[in-house]
Amino acid sequence: xxxxxxxxxxxxxxxxxxxxxxxxxxxxxxxxxxxxxxxxxxxxxxxxxxxxxxxxxxxxxxxxxxxxxxxxxxxxxxxxxxxxxxxxxxxxxxxxxxxxxxxxxxxxxxxxxxxxxxxxxxxxxxxxxxxxxxxxxxxxxxxxxxxxxxxxxxxxxxxxxxxxxxxxxxxxxxxxxxxxxxxxxxxxxxxxxxxxxxxxxxxxxxxxxxxxxxxxxxxxxxxxxxxxx
Numbered sequence: 001x002x003x004x005x006x007x008x009x010x011x012x013x014x015x016x017x018x019x020x021x022x023x024x025x026x027x028x029x030x031x032x033x034x035x036x037x038x039x040x041x042x043x044x045x046x047x048x049x050x051x052x053x054x055x056x057x058x059x060x061x062x063x064x065x066x067x068x069x070x071x072x073x074x075x076x077x078x079x080x081x082x083x084x085x086x087x088x089x090x091x092x093x094x095x096x097x098x099x100x101x102x103x104x105x106x107x108x109x110x111x112x113x114x115x116x117x118x119x120x121x122x123x124x125x126x127x128x129x130x131x132x133x134x135x136x137x138x139x140x141x142x143x144x145x146x147x148x149x150x151x152x153x154x155x156x157x158x159x160x161x162x163x164x165x166x167x168x169x170x171x172x173x174x175x176x177x178x179x180x181x182x183x184x185x186x187x188x189x190x191x192x193x194x195x196x197x198x199x200x201x202x203x204x205x206x207x208x209x210x211x212x213x214x215x216x217x218x219x220x221x222x223x224x225x226x227x228x229x
Contacts, residue, residue, distance in 0.1 A: 007021075007024040007025055007027070007028040009054070009056045009079075009080070009107070010024050010027060010028065010054075010107075011024070012079070012080040013054055013080050013082060014080070014127060014130075014131050015082065015124055015127040015128045015131055016124070016127075017127070018123060018127065019121065019123070019124070023121060027109070027117065030109055030110075030113045030117070031054075031107045031108055031109040031113075032107070032108050033056065033105060033106065033107050033108070034105070034106055034108055035103070035104070035105050035106075036058070036100040036103070036104045036105075036106065037100065037103055038100055038101065038102055038103050039099065039100065039101070040099070040100050041097065041098070041099050042060060042098040042099065042100060042106070043083075043084065043094050043096070043097060043098040044094065044097050045064060045065065045093075045094055045095065045096050045097045046093045046094060047093060047094045048087075048093055048094075049084060049086070049087020049088055049091075049092065049093060049094050049111070050087075050088075050110060050111045051084055051088070051108050051109060051110050051111060051114075052082060052083075052084045052085055052088055052108070052109045052111075052114045053082060053083050053084045053098075053106050053107070053108055054080075054081075054082045054106065054107040054108075054109075055077055055078060055079050055080065055081050055082070055104060055105075055106055055107075056079065056104075056105040056106060056107055057079055057104060057105045058078070058079070058100060058102045058103055058104025058105060058106075059076060059077065059078045059100070059101050059102045059104065060076070060077050060083070060098050060099060060100050060101060060104060061073050061075075061076050061077075061098070061099055061101050061180075061184060062074045062075050062076070062077065062083060062096045062097075062098050063096060063097050063098075063099065063187065064095075064096050064097065065097075070187070071187050072187060072188075072190065073184055073187040073188040074096060074139075074188075075161070075165075075188075076101070076162065076165070076166075076180055076184070076188075077165075078165070078166050083098060084098075085128065085132070088111045088114055088115070101180070101181075101184070138161070138164075141157075142157060142161060145157040145229075146189065146190055149228075151191055151195050151199060152199055152202070152203075152228070153228050154189040154190060154191055155185070155189050155191065155195070155196060155199040155200070155203075156203075156224070156227070156228035157189070157228065157229075158185055158188045158189045159176075159209075159216070159218070159224075160224070160225060160228070160229070161188075162176055162179070162180070163176055163218060163221070167218070169221075172220075172221075173217050173218065173219055173221075174217070174218040174221040175215065175216070175217045175218075176215065176216045176217075176218075177214075177215055178214050178215070179214050179215070179216045182196045182197055182200075200216075207219065208220070208223070208224050208227075209224075
C-alpha cells in the first residue's frame, strides 16, 4: 500500500468535487492507494468498519447473503464512486460484502481522518448527505420495483439502474459498455441466470435493446423507461 500524491481523481468524486486545491491536496495526503485483483474480497459483511474507500479505477459489487445463503447484489460501483461511509458514520459493522469484479485501484481514508475532514469542512458533510439521500431514493425505487414487478420488470429495473450509473449517451442511444455477468445481473434482480438470458433476448427481439458481446445499447431510453418504471 502506497501514498497517493495525485489529486486528479478526487475532482470526479461527488463529495470532494467542490473543494479547493489545498483541501484536495490535504485529502490526497491523508489517504493510501491499494490494488485489488478481480474476484478479490475488499470488505466482509459484519466486519468492523474503519475506512472510506474511493474507486480510482475498476469496478466492485456490493452484496449481502440472503437467509437461504444466496448472494444478493445491492449495486455495482465504478470509478469515482465511494463506499464504506455507513460504518464510518455510525461506528457499526459493515452492512455488506464488497468484491472487485475487475482489477481495481482504491483510495482509502481511515475513519478518524475522514471524521476530522467532516468537522473541518462542513461542505463535505452536505455533499455526503446529498449523495446518501440520492442513494436512498434509488434503493427505495429498486425495492418497490423488485417487489411488485414481473420478471421483465425486474430485469428492466436492473438495466436502467446500471444505465443511470455507468451508461453513456451516444446519438440518443444509451450504451452500457460492459454489462455485468448474467449471474451477477440475476443476483441484482432476484431471479435466475436463465431468466436474465431469456428476457434480454426478448428485449432485443422487441427492438428495445441491442446486444453486442458484453455491450448493451438501449435504443430508446425514454420509451424503455416509460414501459418498465
